Amino acid sequence: MIFDNQYEQQRIQKAEELRKEGINPYGHGFCKEITNKQFLEKYAYVKEREEKKDESVCVKLNGRIKFLRHMGKAVFAKIEDESGIVQIYFNQDSLGKEWFKKVKKLIEVGDIIEAIGYPFVTKTGELTLHANELNLVTKAIVPLPEKYHGLQDKELRYRQRYLDLIMNPDVKKVFVLRSRIVSLIRDFFENHGFLEVETPMMHPIPGGANARPFITHHNALGVDRYLRIAPELYLKRLIVGGFEAVFEINRNFRNEGMDATHNPEFTMIEFYWAYHTYEDLMKLTEDLFDYLFEKLGLPKKLPYGEHTIDFSTPFDKIKYKDAIVEIGDVPQEVVEDKEKIISYLKERGIELEFPHKMSLGALQAELFDNFVEEKLINPTFITHFPIDISPLARRSDDNPEIAERFELFIAGKEIANGFNELNDPLDQYERFKAQVASKDVDDEAMHMDEDFVRALGHGMPPTAGEGIGIDRLVMLLTNQHSIRDVILFPAMRPLPKEEKGEKE
Incomplete structure (x- = not known):
C-alpha cells in the first residue's frame, strides 16, 4: 500500500472518524473570497485602532495549516495560501466545546481549512484572524516534513516538486x-x-x-x-x-x-x-x-x-x-593547424575519438569549448x-x-x-x-x-x-x-x- 507508515495510517483513521461525524474530508463547494495577502493589507488599519479588533466585519480565509500551537482551550495556527501566511486564532468559546474538541483531535498540520471570523491584533502586534467558524476543506494523509529541518534533500525536492513548493x-x-x-x-x-x-x-x-x-x-x-x-x-x-x-x-x-x-x-x-x-x-x-x-x-x-x-x-x-x-591563451599557430590542435589537446589530457576525421572547424570548436x-x-x-x-x-x-x-x-x-x-x-x-x-x-x-x-x-x-x-x-x-x-x-x-x- 502507498500509505503504509504509522503516521499515515493514523491520519487515514482520522479521516474515517470525520466521515462518521458526517464530514467529508474531501468536500467541495468552498469558495475563496480573499487571499492572505489581501487580508493583511485590507485590515492593516486594525493595528491603528484603540481597540485592536474589528468585529463588525466577517472575513473568510482558506489555506494549508503550516503550524499549530495548542494552548489548552485555545489554539494559534498559521495558514498559507499562494499569496502568503496569516495567523489564525480560535478557542473553545468561539467554536463551541464539542467542535473545538474534535478540531484539536482530527485537524493537523498539512490539512487545508476554511476559517471565518474577524481581524484582531495579538499582544505581540500580529494581525490575526479570530475564527468563529472553522471547516475542514481537505485532509492531508501524508505529514509534512519536520518544521525546523524542512525539505533539504535536493533529489527528493525535484522528484516531489509539489512538496518542495509547499x-x-x-x-x-x-x-x-x-x-x-x-x-x-x-x-x-x-x-x-x-x-x-x-x-x-x-x-x-x-x-x-x-x-x-x-x-x-x-x-x-x-x-x-x-x-x-x-x-x-x-x-x-x-x-x-x-x-x-x-x-x-x-x-x-x-x-x-x-x-x-x-x-x-x-x-x-x-x-x-x-x-x-x-x-x-x-x-x-x-x-x-x-x-x-x-x-x-x-x-x-x-x-x-x-x-x-x-x-x-x-x-x-x-x-x-x-x-x-x-x-x-591558445597560440595562433595552433589554431590554424589540425595536427597541432590534436597534439595541443592531447598534451592537456583531452582525447578525441576520431580526431583525424574531424574538420578544422570541429577541432577549433574543441579548443573553444575547453579553453x-x-x-x-x-x-x-x-x-x-x-x-x-x-x-x-x-x-x-x-x-x-x-x-x-x-x-x-x-x-x-x-x-x-x-x-x-x-x-x-x-x-x-x-x-x-x-x-x-x-x-x-x-x-x-x-x-x-x-x-x-x-x-x-x-x-x-x-x-x-x-x-x-x-x-x-x-x-x-x-x-x-x-x-x-x-x-x-x-x-x-x-x-x-x-x-x-x-x-x-
Missing part, C-alpha cells in the same frame, strides 16, 4: 518569476511586430540542430516520428510562405546527458526576421535584456554565484578564433564561426570559410545562437549531404531534409534567426545554478525498487 516559499518565487519572464519575452516580440506561431512537435526527419533525437512510433501511419530537437526548419518554411517575423516559445527534446545546464526537454524561443541581419539580431537581443531588466526592476549588475555579472548594453563582441587566442567558454562571464557575443560547424548559416561573402553567425555567452554558458540564414537551396543541399556523410564520426549530425531544400527552392528572402534558451536565461536572472531549479518537473533517473518501497 515547504520552500523561495522556490515558488523562482517559478513565479519564470512565468513573468516568459510573459515579458512574449510581449517584447509582439511589440516588435513578430507573430507567435506553433509548429509540429513530432517530425518525420529530425532537424534544425545537431542533436540525438527521441524516437516514437505513430501506429495509425505505421511510421517512426521524432520529438523535435528544434523548430527551426518549420519556422523558416513560414518565412518562405510569406510571414516576415515569427517566433515560437515551446519545448525541444534532445536525447542527451543531464547536467547542471542540460535537461532532455527544455524551453526555447526561436525567432526569424526577414530582411534583417545577424547584427540586427544582436541589437534586438540587447534590447530584450534591457526590456526584461526594466520591467522586472532588476539592477544591471546581478550576482551569479561567485561572480557579479554586468548586463549593461552594448555587450562585448569578439571573433571566434580571436577568442581562442586572446581568452583561451574559452567558461571564461565568458559578462555577456559576450562570439562572432565569425567556422562554416563547417554552422550547417544552416549563411557563408560570409568576404570569407566563405566563415559563417555569418554569433552566439551569446553569459556566466560561462551559451544563452543564444543566431545567424544569417542560408537561403541558397543548392548550398543547403550540399551541406546536408556533408552532414549525412559525417555520421560515422558524429551521430548527432543532421539528417537530409529534402522537403526543406525544396522549400528554399521557392525562394526565402534574406533572413536572420535566433534561439534563446529560456531555462538558462531564468537561471541567470534568479541566481540558480542547476537547470533543475528552474524546471518544475525535471527529468530524473528511475529510483531503485527498494527506494520506491516495492518488494520483489
